[in-house]
Amino acid sequence: MMKQFLSALACLAILSSCAVQKQAQLVKEKDVERIIKTLSADDMQGRGVFTPGIDKAASFIESEFKTIGLKPLAGLSGYRQDFSMNRIVPGPYQVSINGKAVEQQNVFYISDKPSLIWNRSSDVETHYIKANQSFTARYKEIMQLNKPVLVYVDESLFSAFKRFRDHYMDERVVGEFQPTEAVFVLGNEDVVQSFSINLTNTISKAPLFNVTGMIPGKSKANEYVIFSGHYDHLGIIDAVEGDSIANGADDDASGVTAVISLARHYKQLNNNERTLIFVAFTAEEVGGIGSQYFSKQQDPDAVVAMFNIEMIGKESKFGKNAAFITGFEKSDFGQILQKNLEGTEFKFHPDPYPEQNLFYRSDNATLAAQGVPAHTISTDQIDQDKYYHTVNDELSTLDIANITSTIKAIALSSRSIVAGTDTPKRIEKLKE
Template sequence: MKKLGYTLMFLLFTQFSWAQDINKIISTGYVDHLIKTLSNDDMEGRGLYTPGIDKAAAFIESEFKSIGLQPLIGETGFRQSFEKDGKALFNVAGMIPGKSKAKEIVVFSGHYDHLGIVKGDLQDSIANGADDDASGTTAVIALAKYYKQLNNNERTLIFVAFTAEEIGGFGSKYFSKKLNPDEVVAMFNIEMIGKESKFGKNTAFITGYDKSDFGKILQKNLAGTEFTFHPDPYTAQQLFYRSDNATLAALGVPAHTISTDQIDKDPFYHTVKDEYSTLDTQNILATIKAIAKSAISIVKGTDTPVRIPKLVEKQ
């Protein structure tokens, strides 16, 4: 009986310590600063080929540098540059090298581009993209800070803010070509976590839930918390194939998108009304912390999600 009591005390202490650490690293003020900056009017909706998106990229770069990330192998800085139609585009990416399993990669991603200046109402023409996807980009930066300070990742962690998602996922397609997909263990793509999901508070959904055991691993790591992950309730929307996880998933990687958006009835989606004022910042904070905890066994190398059947083999 005494042994059981000690075990319970240890588990409670571990949970308390984890909560204390993550609350200090991923604070409300920190997350608020990130998303306010990325969705500010100064960023001009982060439209492609604009000063606004360049300003957003510079901000993400400065955060990655401050956190202490390293550029990806083969890159001299945090910008991963490529061309489309003769014009320059760039992802912003950094890494934390793994310890004992450095050749095994875990990717955390979101897209930082949005629609830019659009036809709006008489008062507003800036599509700020606060939820889509400044919220996901905020999560990527905050998770980078958390895992860098935790300093216990056996696998190599890559944190990437993609460009050109809104016009066809060209940033993630280029990124995928630079990796050996067989070395990518999992991809946590984060898209639109700024509002409560249809399942209620402390919940999110995972696209392609039935395609691997990724979601089950995440939920196992959340045992004892109030947060739960659910399968994608919007399968008719084909969300699994509409975000930046799709390219790596097609190559067999357990690459899934985590979201909370009620996409079937979101009145702000792809409008000038997708602003900071419409967000539930506590929802963002809770989701980021849940991802941080749920990913821990994959980051440490003790869990490996099963592969997704390669779509390329059917072509």
């Protein structure tokens, strides 16, 4: 009798293993390569926001969702989730300190107004960031004052100053206008005795769109599991050896490839008890705007889990068949995934880069702040990735087999959450 029982258990284990293998085979490496090759091609122009390239990328993702047979989200007639934000582009500006004109590369400003005209008689406080001080720490202190400020920065802090300038003097996309007014000037004056500042911004409404689709759940249709990645990238940047297209193959065409592949996987299985939402976010690179808008349209209490996928194009620091999960310790999401991978070679690890604060730097952040077990899955060695945000983030630098194995692992590890038999613990909400 015991032998029969053990034999039955062995048969069940074999059947279960066969079912797992069959599921994994639904994700095909050839198709993975086709998708990521298309999204990272030069004709997508780096998928910068407000460019023809990002519209072309969105159209491609829409066509994939349609071919798969996804349904539009409730209330939408198609796969695009349209919205608009405020686009702010710095315009002409003139700054002089103590009667001397300041070169434009030595100025950056933060303002959501069409113009600023300041002089010594204006209600503006002057602050200094000196050579022996941390630029970032002083920046935070000064910005918390919420007052109009002129900040004079010692020339020795050029590198930190330039990082902030590169961010603020590019176009920005914001939801609501903020009252912040700050002008930062790099120079070698001991004391600012007088100043004349004339700044302008061009402000317009900016149309944006996420690409979304869903597979309705069977018995738990009002419970949602989200699979996401962002399809925007940097667009056209400074040329290096004649190449100016930031293709964004790993960041994050690899993640969107996973989203499309997982949509096809679960549509073919057709056994999801919970509703599955698949979303390619826009404007991650300019502040996570797309995911913020999407998240505000959701009831966070109805979202059971979010699998955000960001940069899975290369082998992780843990080697092959391995990825990491940001915020691993914040819920049992990662433990559930690893349980579902028992018997396979793949393993999920906690985030090895806690100092990078990756958990709140990607598109999972808004829903995570509201208590959703929303985590990002990645393989990127962020501390030494020489292709990150460069023109060299191209298909040729990626490991397609690694991408495929990671997608298969996400498919297998998510199955009990999709089936409604596992529910990850909620994350502690961020206090406002």
